[in-house]
Amino acid sequence: MEQRLAAVLAADMAGYSRLMEADEAGTIARLRTHRIELIDPAIAKNKGRIIKTTGDGMLVEFQSVTDAVKCAVEIQQRMKRRNSDVPQERRIEFRIGINLGDIIFEEDDIFGDGVNIAARIEQLADVGGICITAAVATQIADRLEITLEDLGEKLLKNISRPVHLFRVGLDGATTLPLPPEEDVKRSVSKPSIVVLPFNNMSGDPDQEFFSDGLTEDIITELSRRHELFVISRNSSFVYKNRSVNVREVADKLGAQYLVEGSVRKIGDRVRVTVQLIDAVNDAHIWADKYDRRLDDIFAIQDEVTAAIAATLPGRVEAAQRDQLARTKPANMAAYECALAAKVLHHRGSAADNEQAQALIDRALALDPGYAHAHAWRACILGQAWVHGWCENKEATWAEIVAELDRALALDDNDADVHRILAAVNVNNNALTAARYHQERALSLNPNYDLVVVQQGELLTWLGRPEEGIEWIRKAMRLNPHHPERFWSHLGKAHFAARQYGEAVEAFMHLSVMDHVQHAFVAACYGWLGDEIAARAHLEKVRALAPDVDVDSFLATLHYAQESDFQHLREGLAKAAKCRSDLSTGEVAAQ
Template structure:
């Protein structure tokens, strides 16, 4: 791949290269000849260290597949630039629909010196070769992407990293990195590094990244590519390990293409522990570069934004986040203490401030404080401070959304959740949260769409997300679907009385009286003081309240 300052320079170089290769082939034995195909396109590209990204690259790559062996294929934009400036003839190949390129491209074959002109071939199908042959390497080397004012850039063909998606954004699963430190209490660190890499990758709109919940069960697993593809539906899988010593850290990463059962590359990164943030950036760049993901500068800035350079603050943040994952009030208090220490060490640590605010939001919504309004006020204050420092912090918009929802401010809650999804379009939790917001506001169909989207990124959604989908199905009149979602979620945990509520109403609407009565009894057992009126009163719209109250009444719940 090469980048030139002008289309004329690019085409002149392409002709010189093909001429030189032809001369070498003339002196070579039959089995030693190589034929290059070259594609040239004119367009903007994104430069990221030693990689180029963007539609300009993708179109050039597709154009080279149209070229004959030893030939050059250019786009219409290139032809317009070089016309009358080089002594070349062109054969019109017509408008071509290129793979994974939205707009058709007018393509032209360049008639090189000594080559007889060919008649126009409008609509000619692309000339495809065996992608595993040596010609593939040559074609990759021969992609020319043009950017006005750019400089020459060459990438060695030994580098792996030209994986192309078949259609739509590829799905990637990052399995929990193994803790090789020899100390179980360092598990939070390897898990935290994994989560941060997942979060960074998730901010690229052209990449579907599975949520941590979806991959957690594969921690320490020796599942092969076929099993991972079947169970996760991921085209690419990243596995890794973290070895942390007193002052150094070593992270090993492997990337596999599950479709081809092909190990794409392995990398080992070792730095001083104080360089952990740069190390995570290196890993993210390697993965996205190898997948040839089209990035925008905004997305790149979001992915590589630094929240803190203070290692001890980051360590407290990871410890707090690990405790926050436990659904216990004592764990919440421990997490809050950790986040407070992180903020004390770095008052400008946006992620830690957001997490601190989240502890107050959870405390209020779980009913773990008698001063609910005060807790929600603290949550909003901390989150707004975090957003002042880090406006692109998706988690802050999520926490703010749930704070608004707790106050019954539905529109503001939905707006904040949509903003979080804009920032991180691969966040299963974001879509699940949007589904909850829409369900409580009475938009059942919108909630179903959002929750189904969440399941793409996390096929193993937590029960407290799936029960939302069950209620959305019920409110949409899809009672069989509601039962199918809710039945597997039943259990003796008192928190799950809400699952039995949904089942009781759905069973009753389906005429399954005995099942409805059994579900109603479970509701009364798990929540002895349950009353229908305050429960259905949580919905914003009267239609949803009426539908749910009707089903619960049929089931014998008042």
């Protein structure tokens, strides 16, 4: 046995039994996600050691009282942000108690009065709050900028003497690396959008609930996109059944874009029309209509909502890009710099990546607290890291990790942050971590086409390409204006599923193919035994990437199963054999 002074943190999940009864599998999954993404990293960062865990709590030892309190504050502050858009009855919240005292250490467990007091005061903490003993308060009083509320002496169960307790005030706590004061003056000017109540054109009052429900669902789904500012339902429904002037509504609500629509029932069918209007220029940007059989009104509502929510942000972003083309970089706001950086990133060249880095750096200089921009800086640096467009890969990777940590600390509920975390982890072959972040992104925004297509891509890497194909096609249906690269993801999924004809067809939708895509097509034709086509695409690979050999090419891929690597290797070998069989001279040359 060893006895020494240590800080003990006891944490317990509030309402655990109630949550487990309501949704056992969902509660376990959400708790696991919080552990992996937030709690365990916070403990590790603050040099804590988890001694034991129970289904709904844990006991952690720290050698520094300051580290223990910093860890607790970080967990509670970030859990509050995570719960901001979660219904009250589904929130996972913790109580935390911290004590400083003599602890007995034996066989990876801890015992003693100091541990018992930590466990008891945790039960007295507020839900989402922190309770500490006077011994802890004395140690941190001059070290951390937090407020402490004196709770006086309390009698604790099975503790003979009264214990003096304090409540930690979280609202004013600055132990986290919070943005500087100037961040409060947000320089981000996100596109603002109002969804006006859809008109019921059916002449059937019973259809009113459908048009109102559709409008509300679209507002809810668009609000999941943190790069948009969506006017609330209460503001937009003021204009229900009223003839509106676009510019007047936009001026009154402060909206740049308006969404209008109508619902018409025709026999056993329903038609929904929708249009997006640039209120500043009074110009129609996009319009579409959706015709569906009236078999299940709620299924139609969900389907049309998903399609509109997936398409609209892309149309808004396209309109913003058109405006950026006429704007000087020096005059761009943080959002505009981030958007321009995204455009350059998607072009995929070293020169464009360098410009993208400069623009995203400017976005963060304008607004250091812009979580979306921190995530995209990680993504842009990740592109440079993957392609070797950086002088020091180790230092660049450290920057990527730091940017993602910062983005998560600022906004745990941005689907894009988790989507990019998943993508970066895939490129680092950390597929388990990628799955957690991908699931979180999908739960935050299930109608975001980039998240949906990435689910298909990840499933393909994990050896489940048939499921991957379904997700990729779903993303294409959600957003008919999807980026061209979706076809590349679909082609790779079909290849992994041994569906070579479908894979070739998908790749043929690309206007320009890089050496990776040509290699997959060559492997498809290798398996199909088409010598001429295999040779043509293999020649394209050699022309575009003369220094790449099969091993270095396979090393850039992220399959979880060795059989998928061998499948591609054999396809390329068959393509190379087709090429070498063409003439004696070529065989000799090889």
